Amino acid sequence: MTVKVFHAELGTAVATGLLGVAGVVGANELGHGWTESGPEAGYFPFYVGLILIGASLWNLVAAFIHHRRAQAHLAAGGEADEPFLDGERARRLGIFIAALLAFVVVTLTMGIYVGSILYITWSAWRQGGYRLPLALGTGAGFALALYVIFEVIFKIPLLKGPIEPLLGIY
Amino acid sequence: MGNFDLLMHGFGVAITPMHLMLMVGGVLMGLIVGVLPGLGAPNGVSLLIPLTFALDPTSAIILLSSMYWGALFGGSTTSILFNIPGEPSSVATTFDGYPMARAGQSTRALTLAFMSAGFGALLGVIVITLLAGWASNFALRFGAPEYFAVYFLAFAAFVGMGSAAPMKTLVSLAAGLLLASVGMDSVTGSIRLTFGFEDLLGGISFLVVVIGLFGIGELLSTVQEGLRFRGVASKIDLRDVFKTIAELPRYWATYIRSGLIGIWMGITPGGPTAASFMSYGIARSSSRKGAPFGTGRPEGIVAPETADHSAGSCAMLPMLALGVPSSATAAVMMGGLMIWGLTPGPMLFATQPDFVWGLIASMYVSNLIGVVLVLATVPMFAALLRIPFTIIGPMIVAICFVGAYTVSNATFDLWLVLIFGLVGYLFSRLDYPLAPLVLAMVLGHKAENAFHQSMLLSDGSLGIFFSNPLVSGIMAVGIALLVLPKLMAFGSRFRRRVPVE
Numbered sequence: 305m306t307v308k309v310f311h312a313e314l315g316t317a318v319a320t321g322l323l324g325v326a327g328v329v330g331a332n333e334l335g336h337g338w339t340e341s342g343p344e345a346g347y348f349p350f351y352v353g354l355i356l357i358g359a360s361l362w363n364l365v366a367a368f369i370h371h372r373r374a375q376a377h378l379a380a381g382g383e384a385d386e387p388f389l390d391g392e393r394a395r396r397l398g399i400f401i402a403a404l405l406a407f408v409v410v411t412l413t414m415g416i417y418v419g420s421i422l423y424i425t426w427s428a429w430r431q432g433g434y435r436l437p438l439a440l441g442t443g444a445g446f447a448l449a450l451y452v453i454f455e456v457i458f459k460i461p462l463l464k465g466p467i468e469p470l471l472g473i474y
Numbered sequence: 475m476g477n478f479d480l481l482m483h484g485f486g487v488a489i490t491p492m493h494l495m496l497m498v499g500g501v502l503m504g505l506i507v508g509v510l511p512g513l514g515a516p517n518g519v520s521l522l523i524p525l526t527f528a529l530d531p532t533s534a535i536i537l538l539s540s541m542y543w544g545a546l547f548g549g550s551t552t553s554i555l556f557n558i559p560g561e562p563s564s565v566a567t568t569f570d571g572y573p574m575a576r577a578g579q580s581t582r583a584l585t586l587a588f589m590s591a592g593f594g595a596l597l598g599v600i601v602i603t604l605l606a607g608w609a610s611n612f613a614l615r616f617g618a619p620e621y622f623a624v625y626f627l628a629f630a631a632f633v634g635m636g637s638a639a640p641m642k643t644l645v646s647l648a649a650g651l652l653l654a655s656v657g658m659d660s661v662t663g664s665i666r667l668t669f670g671f672e673d674l675l676g677g678i679s680f681l682v683v684v685i686g687l688f689g690i691g692e693l694l695s696t697v698q699e700g701l702r703f704r705g706v707a708s709k710i711d712l713r714d715v716f717k718t719i720a721e722l723p724r725y726w727a728t729y730i731r732s733g734l735i736g737i738w739m740g741i742t743p744g745g746p747t748a749a750s751f752m753s754y755g756i757a758r759s760s761s762r763k764g765a766p767f768g769t770g771r772p773e774g775i776v777a778p779e780t781a782d783h784s785a786g787s788c789a790m791l792p793m794l795a796l797g798v799p800s801s802a803t804a805a806v807m808m809g810g811l812m813i814w815g816l817t818p819g820p821m822l823f824a825t826q827p828d829f830v831w832g833l834i835a836s837m838y839v840s841n842l843i844g845v846v847l848v849l850a851t852v853p854m855f856a857a858l859l860r861i862p863f864t865i866i867g868p869m870i871v872a873i874c875f876v877g878a879y880t881v882s883n884a885t886f887d888l889w890l891v892l893i894f895g896l897v898g899y900l901f902s903r904l905d906y907p908l909a910p911l912v913l914a915m916v917l918g919h920k921a922e923n924a925f926h927q928s929m930l931l932s933d934g935s936l937g938i939f940f941s942n943p944l945v946s947g948i949m950a951v952g953i954a955l956l957v958l959p960k961l962m963a964f965g966s967r968f969r970r971r972v973p974v975e
Contacts, residue, residue, distance in 0.1 A: 309904075312904060320645045345659050345661075347599055347661040349481055349651075353652060353653045356645060356649060357654060359644040361649060363641050363645060397698050400779075400867075401694070407872075408875070408888050423868045423871070424872065432864030434864075444621070446872065450876060458528065463879050
């Protein structure tokens with residue numbers, strides 16, 4: 305899978321433009337005009353949203369112009385732009401992001417300790433090629449360090465799941 | 475009391491065993507954060523803020539600012555030894571630092587970088603010391619319109635003077651302002667832009683956004699580039715250190731020029747990154763003889779490092795005196811100040827002299843500690859990068875999520891970190907600057923309040939922003955910063971008769 309810079313630019317410009325639209329729509333519900341007590345709550349977000357839409361449109365057009373020029377350059381025998389993501393990089397990123405997502409889901413259901421132990425162990429074991437006991441030890445050591453630094457020294461409770469209370473940790 | 479007496483008073487506040495310990499600890503943590511990919515100064519400071527709630531504000535700011543200095547030093551270390559800029563502001567250091575280290579002169583390159591950094595920081599702090607009293611008196615004359623004008627100037631400077639495309643900077647800024655307005659509006663009390671999501675009622679924390687943008691975003695970039703770091707051996711030879719120190723006076727012109735650039739870019743919101751690039755560019759164009767830049771020229775290390783650190787320390791002045799931070803890290807620190815219950819601005823100097831002057835004095839001490847510590851511990855920290863990414867990467871991820879969770883104990887924030895991580899990756903790949911987004915998130919409410927109050931004063935006429943010499947002057951400078959740099963670039967291109975790209 306190859307993603308071109310052109311497409312990434314387009315996608316980003318559309319996304320930021322949509323954020324602007326969301327701002328304008330949300331501000332519109334609140335009212336963006338003037339009352340006797342000054343500007344309404346939606347005044348500021350409304351105009352910021354408009355600016356965001358305008359700037360996004362500009363970037364969209366700029367991406368098209370750049371793309372046309374790059375095409376002409378290519379037709380004239382020039383070199384093609386480097387892609388935004390080629391297959392290998394996309395695969396690496398995909399795996400990393402999938403693991404990240406899994407980590408967040410596990411953390412939300414089982415707590416940060418279980419989440420980070422599993423995540424670090426998996427990464428060291430499957431990706432780093434370390435033996436499972438060593439990987440597990442690294443993960444557990446890290447979780448222990450988190451516990452000591454946050455809960456013992458700074459007395460800041462971290463996100464816990466259903467397992468910790470069974471071990472007597474609250 | 476003159477500035478000097480106040481500074482001496484500040485030293486009295488700063489130099490206590492507790493504070494010295496915090497400085498050493500802060501610098502060491504900063505070095506770790508600066509060396510590791512995915513942990514930079516802005517999000518390192520963000521991660522630490524929840525831990526500072528137990529400290530008094532003076533200790534807290536000393537810890538955070540020391541961490542910032544440490545991160546700046548750490549960033550240069552990886553630039554030179556690994557060709558990986560640990561911080562965006564140390565990108566320019568890689569151009570000549572890495573070639574010099576590759577040529578077997580890593581001690582020389584590191585010493586040059588650290589001494590220049592220390593010199594730049596010292597220059598910056600001296601400027602702060604001299605200007606602090608004046609700046610706060612000046613700012614005391616500010617009303618709401620003037621404050622809005624200053625925020626406008628800060629935003630305009632980012633758009634006009636940043637290295638990115640102006641419209642991309644504007645997107646970043648506007649997105650930050652919109653994100654800042656989510657949740658309860660402090661002026662009218664209405665709930666804004668939550669679209670029915672209860673999790674958004676309390677607003678979006680800029681700390682969480684910073685951790686996502688800079689932390690996860692940078693990690694994604696690292697992953698995409700492949701997981702291996704190739705470094706140069708990092709043993710420090712003490713004799714080389716002294717030999718390098720002896721050659722430093724030769725670069726006096728570069729030092730002064732770069733220091734001035736850094737001071738200018740630090741006080742006006744150009745930021746350390748722009749300062750280091752500009753300084754490198756000017757050093758290159760003004761050098762006449764010797765090896766070309768990019769092959770390990772000493773000036774190529776001295777220039778960006780001096781400018782980077784003088785800008786970094788000068789950024790504290792507008793943050794303290796006006797409440798306008800000029801770098802992403804300063805913005806985060808200012809957010810911290812507000813969380814601790816302090817209001818940045820001229821009144822801070824009057825009501826919290828211990829805090830302000832303790833911080834300024836600590837900047838002298840902790841930068842000194844920084845130079846010594848970094849020289850002593852470089853081999854150790856460089857070894858951190860030799861830990862395989864498959865182990866250190868997930869740990870950094872976990873630390874980022876833990877940090878985001880501790881901001882307000884909200885599980886929703888974990889999703890935000892993930893989303894903003896993707897945004898950060900996309901933005902940095904496509905050259906959208908991230909600092910304006912952070913700045914806008916921190917300043918959004920204040921800018922809006924100032925605007926709101928000005929409008930109330932003037933019954934809705936924008937003319938109030940040009941109603942007296944002070945406010946019109948600031949607005950004029952803002953507009954000039956917005957349009958002049960691009961006009962000048964256009965003009966010089968025109969003169970050289972080079973076709974417009």
